[in-house]
Amino acid sequence: MKILVCLKQTFDTEAKITLDSNGKIESKGVSMIMNPYDEFAVEEALRIKEKGEGEVTVISVGGQQTQDALRQALAMGADKAVLVDPGEIELDEFSTATVLAKTIGGMEYDIILGGFRAIDDGSAQVVGRVAELLNIPVVNVVTKLEIEGGKALATREVEGGSEVIEVALPAAFTAQKGLNEPRYPSMKGIMKAKKKPMDKKTLADVGLDENQIAAKVKALSFSLPEARQAGKVIPGEAAEAAKELARLLREEAKVI
Amino acid sequence: MAKGIWVFAEQREGQVKKVSFELLSEGRKVADQLGEELCAVLVGKNVSDLTEAVSAYGPDKIYVIDNDALENYTTDGYTNAVSDLVKKYEPSVLLFGCTVTGRDLSAQVAQRFQTGLMTDCTGMEVVDGQLVFTRPIYAGKAIVKASCPEARPAMATIRPNTFAAVENAKQAEVINVEYGAGDIRQVIKDIIRQVSERPELTEANIIVSGGRGMKGPENFKLLEDLADVLGAAVGASRAAVDAGWVSHSFQVGQTGKTVSPVLYIACGISGAIQHLAGMSSAKCIVAINKDEEANIFKVADYGIVGDLFEVVPILTEELKKIMAS
Numbered sequence: 001m002k003i004l005v006c007l008k009q010t011f012d013t014e015a016k017i018t019l020d021s022n023g024k025i026e027s028k029g030v031s032m033i034m035n036p037y038d039e040f041a042v043e044e045a046l047r048i049k050e051k052g053e054g055e056v057t058v059i060s061v062g063g064q065q066t067q068d069a070l071r072q073a074l075a076m077g078a079d080k081a082v083l084v085d086p087g088e089i090e091l092d093e094f095s096t097a098t099v100l101a102k103t104i105g106g107m108e109y110d111i112i113l114g115g116f117r118a119i120d121d122g123s124a125q126v127v128g129r130v131a132e133l134l135n136i137p138v139v140n141v142v143t144k145l146e147i148e149g150g151k152a153l154a155t156r157e158v159e160g161g162s163e164v165i166e167v168a169l170p171a172a173f174t175a176q177k178g179l180n181e182p183r184y185p186s187m188k189g190i191m192k193a194k195k196k197p198m199d200k201k202t203l204a205d206v207g208l209d210e211n212q213i214a215a216k217v218k219a220l221s222f223s224l225p226e227a228r229q230a231g232k233v234i235p236g237e238a239a240e241a242a243k244e245l246a247r248l249l250r251e252e253a254k255v256i
Numbered sequence: 257m258a259k260g261i262w263v264f265a266e267q268r269e270g271q272v273k274k275v276s277f278e279l280l281s282e283g284r285k286v287a288d289q290l291g292e293e294l295c296a297v298l299v300g301k302n303v304s305d306l307t308e309a310v311s312a313y314g315p316d317k318i319y320v321i322d323n324d325a326l327e328n329y330t331t332d333g334y335t336n337a338v339s340d341l342v343k344k345y346e347p348s349v350l351l352f353g354c355t356v357t358g359r360d361l362s363a364q365v366a367q368r369f370q371t372g373l374m375t376d377c378t379g380m381e382v383v384d385g386q387l388v389f390t391r392p393i394y395a396g397k398a399i400v401k402a403s404c405p406e407a408r409p410a411m412a413t414i415r416p417n418t419f420a421a422v423e424n425a426k427q428a429e430v431i432n433v434e435y436g437a438g439d440i441r442q443v444i445k446d447i448i449r450q451v452s453e454r455p456e457l458t459e460a461n462i463i464v465s466g467g468r469g470m471k472g473p474e475n476f477k478l479l480e481d482l483a484d485v486l487g488a489a490v491g492a493s494r495a496a497v498d499a500g501w502v503s504h505s506f507q508v509g510q511t512g513k514t515v516s517p518v519l520y521i522a523c524g525i526s527g528a529i530q531h532l533a534g535m536s537s538a539k540c541i542v543a544i545n546k547d548e549e550a551n552i553f554k555v556a557d558y559g560i561v562g563d564l565f566e567v568v569p570i571l572t573e574e575l576k577k578i579m580a581s
């Protein structure tokens with residue numbers, strides 16, 4: 001079983017966001033993490049592998065520091081990593097998916113896993129787009145995955161419940177929280193990861209040029225939201241305060 | 257020439273989602289500004305019955321694909337259907353509600369037409385003849401304005417509750433189109449419904465949320481009672497989910513649901529940055545917390561410093577009286 005995991009490095013969830021002198025999101029000095037949903041994807045890949053035979057390759061499109069997130073996945077137990085560094089160009093989801101699909105197109109795979117959403121500027125579309133480009137089915141927001149006999153049974157979260165979907169492999173799946181509990185890399189895993197292969201590629205290496213991945217979406221301006229103002233704390237004992245709150249919600253805020 | 261502002265009228269089991277009406281209402285305004293027609297897309301089984309409900313929100317045309325194969329949502333089935341329509345009629349803009357289905361479907365259609373998709377938007381406006389979308393990114397810590405200037409259709413998903421649904425009945429022209437069979441590779445084996453009378457979290461106008469301060473799963477009953485008085489949904493912080501008190505589908509925040517209700521009542525939630533990421537676009541935030549230093553008070557419009565086990569039951573009773581009056 002060959003399993004590929006698409007993995008993105010994102011800003012830490014605690015990161016404070018500022019704008020640089022060009023009015024873009026400042027990334028200098030921000031601590032980076034593996035996208036939390038991609039941790040579920042890596043973990044799931046490892047569990048599938050551990051049930052039988054297989055190989056887990058993690059793939060990322062990003063700058064050189066993305067190696068940290070890839071190494072983390074290797075330390076968790078992935079076998080190989082591929083990093084495609086597109087250089088200093090603006091990417092949108094179309095661009096990223098095109099690079100991933102082109103890279104994956106030259107590889108063997110039965111299962112592609114990714115996160116359902118990247119928590120930074122993500123938009124829950126890259127893996128779906130990759131599946132479309134590779135002409136394989138996708139099942140999104142998966143909370144349970146069973147692989148057997150060339151097929152997968154995936155439970156996905158939908159509004160007001162869940163669905164169980166069967167697809168034939170090869171197929172792509174995106175991970176939702178609940179799929180598993182990602183392991184922490186062990187000391188041994190971290191040591192081993194240093195020796196595992198990290199294949200670094202450029203756009204040209206995967207057979208693309210900048211024009212082919214020109215972003216479809218153009219960012220026009222970035223801004224920081226106005227901080228919410230603290231409102232009023234309602235004084236008094238519980239009973240009194242609760243009563244006053246009910247009144248304010250109706251008469252002042254007019255929200256009920 | 258691409259033309260038409262299209263709204264995917266999402267339906268499930270014979271009910272059109274409110275967000276679709278919201279998009280049609282706002283879509284009418286931008287269509288008028290751009291001098292384009294407003295069209296709805298209705299896909300499913302027996303959906304012809306829903307054209308009247310959709311007409312009430314003012315589309316000029318409704319494209320319908322009614323087919324047994326589309327009874328339940330599948331990624332391939334709906335992608336094929338919507339793509340057939342897009343190919344045939346070439347809309348300039350295609351809008352979806354940012355729902356589980358809207359997200360799933362829009363990504364596939366966007367890639368099929370190699371176009372741009374701006375997701376989770378909280379605004380759209382016409383600037384120099386272009387539709388510009390507002391998107392909160394980095395969990396709401398930054399905002400980007402973006403457009404899809406060349407590729408067509410320009411696509412976006414928009415958060416429920418962003419726009420008001422305003423009735424504006426019109427005699428819409430209904431255009432029935434055959435479903436051009438295509439493979440549906442996702443086979444639905446089972447559909448599990450959680451029966452709940454409460455609205456869906458991401459669409460609810462009012463949400464009552466509980467955190468670690470709830471102390472245990474049994475106490476969520478307090479929040480359910482409050483929610484029932486308000487017709488609200490129940491949400492939770494990650495701490496409450498990780499403790500196993502409620503399922504993850506309740507989680508609000510950066511790794512849970514993003515919600516923008518009119519009213520969000522946070523009970524026993526400290527207001528960690530990852531929680532705020534999911535709810536700080538609520539119009540009115542109420543915090544009930546016994547720690548006056550809790551971060552949640554920095555964003556709350558109204559706060560009560562006190563024990564939620566005392567405050568919430570009284571609040572429920574008070575609201576019951578007010579709602580009845």
Ligand SMILES: Cc1cc2nc3c(=O)[nH]c(=O)nc-3n(C[C@H](O)[C@H](O)[C@H](O)COP(=O)(O)OP(=O)(O)OC[C@H]3O[C@@H](n4cnc5c(N)ncnc54)[C@H](O)[C@@H]3O)c2cc1C
Pocket residue numbers: 013036466467468469470492493494495496507508509510511512513523524525526527528529530531534544545546547550562563564565
């Ligand atoms: C990568 C990552 C992703 C995350 N994603 C999310 C997410 O999506 N959503 C999320 O919510 N969190 C998320 N978190 C977790 C987040 O950092 C906080 O740990 C979490 O939100 C805390 O939940 P809480 O406010 O319920 O608990 P606490 O922070 O423990 O707060 C409990 C509050 O209850 C109050 N309280 C206790 N008893 C009472 C009482 N009787 N009456 C009134 N008040 C009382 C206390 O004063 C306290 O303020 C994430 C963290 C990480 C690292």
Ligand SMILES: Nc1ncnc2c1ncn2[C@@H]1O[C@H](COP(=O)(O)O)[C@@H](O)[C@H]1O
Pocket residue numbers: 006007008009035037038041059060061062093096100113114115116117118119121122123124125126127
């Ligand atoms: N630059 C990238 N490199 C590799 N995988 C990515 C990248 N961007 C997104 N993905 C994958 O696509 C998922 C969804 O991302 P997004 O569509 O950006 O929300 C992520 O969780 C990853 O699995």
